[in-house]
Amino acid sequence: MIQVRRLATLDETDRRAVEALCVLAQATDGHRPLSDQNWLELTGTPSAEARLVLDRDAEHLVGSAHLTWVGRHWQLELVVHPHHRHAGVERALLEAALGDVGDHGGGEVVWWVFDPDDLIAQVARRLGFEPQRELLQMRCPLPLTEEPTWPDDVTVRSFRPGDEAAWLAANNRAFADHPEQGSWTAENLAARMAEDWFDPEGFLLAEDADGIAGFCWTKVHPEDGMGEIYVIGVDPSRRGSGLGRALVVAGLGSLASRGVTTGMLFVDAANEAAVRLYESLGFATVRVDRAYRLVVDPREEAS
Numbered sequence: 001m002i003q004v005r006r007l008a009t010l011d012e013t014d015r016r017a018v019e020a021l022c023v024l025a026q027a028t029d030g031h032r033p034l035s036d037q038n039w040l041e042l043t044g045t046p047s048a049e050a051r052l053v054l055d056r057d058a059e060h061l062v063g064s065a066h067l068t069w070v071g072r073h074w075q076l077e078l079v080v081h082p083h084h085r086h087a088g089v090e091r092a093l094l095e096a097a098l099g100d101v102g103d104h105g106g107g108e109v110v111w112w113v114f115d116p117d118d119l120i121a122q123v124a125r126r127l128g129f130e131p132q133r134e135l136l137q138m139r140c141p142l143p144l145t146e147e148p149t150w151p152d153d154v155t156v157r158s159f160r161p162g163d164e165a166a167w168l169a170a171n172n173r174a175f176a177d178h179p180e181q182g183s184w185t186a187e188n189l190a191a192r193m194a195e196d197w198f199d200p201e202g203f204l205l206a207e208d209a210d211g212i213a214g215f216c217w218t219k220v221h222p223e224d225g226m227g228e229i230y231v232i233g234v235d236p237s238r239r240g241s242g243l244g245r246a247l248v249v250a251g252l253g254s255l256a257s258r259g260v261t262t263g264m265l266f267v268d269a270a271n272e273a274a275v276r277l278y279e280s281l282g283f284a285t286v287r288v289d290r291a292y293r294l295v296v297d298p299r300e301e302a303s
Helices: 012-029 036-043 089-103 118-126 164-174 186-193 243-257 272-280
Strands: 002-006 051-056 061-069 074-080 107-113 130-141 155-158 203-208 211-220 227-234 262-268 284-296
Touching (some): 012 051, 012 061, 036 061, 089 107, 089 118, 107 118, 130 272, 164 227, 203 243, 211 243, 243 272, 262 272
Parallel strands (some): 074 107, 227 262
Antiparallel strands (some): 130 262, 130 284, 203 211
């Protein structure tokens, strides 16, 4: 049975069932099935636009589709019970989610699939999705032997209360063309700062005479102890100065100082310069995630 629900109106029983489904999928796959954005929508205060598609059999929840608006498009992610995969649940969830987007005016939908297989690719093609982007998860052993080399006019410090507005402006400059990261709001930042893993000491800001020139925000994963370069960016005016490499090395050094022995990050496969930089520091690709894109036309009865 398929139901479409606004996440903000989901009762506590259903919310716990979806969280339990995510935990089960993570135990099976070795990684959380939702991005930070959709996980925070589920476990925190959801936006007015966030919606869920729930698929149940006679006994339990077998799958959920998570839709949230990220500023330029709908972001879509699926969670399917391990015992019900590739049995039509994925397609049923997708069709219901796309129908809901059509009912609400249509628009671009980007479906993120973590570590997709050939069967998922077939479902995507049959529904009209086209591959849009690939994201590489890369890892490296820590500590590095290299130390950061900073440009002469740059000083480095950790994030402090009051830096929020300046960092958001720097982030949105650095990611002006990025479909998700370039549209962060104060609410997005506050939600992550409220998470248990947030550590301002591992959130490095590089400053010059004009303010924040770059940043490297790190995250230690409590479930596996790996350390992630969570967000790293350089102001467009400072690109090519060596600041990016220095920030990567400093971020990894910060993780190593907290006892982390494996560093990881995500990078767009099309960003060849960044991939080469990470490979030169010892990173290797361990997983490939893929985004599929589809533009949904509004239905005549759209409200």
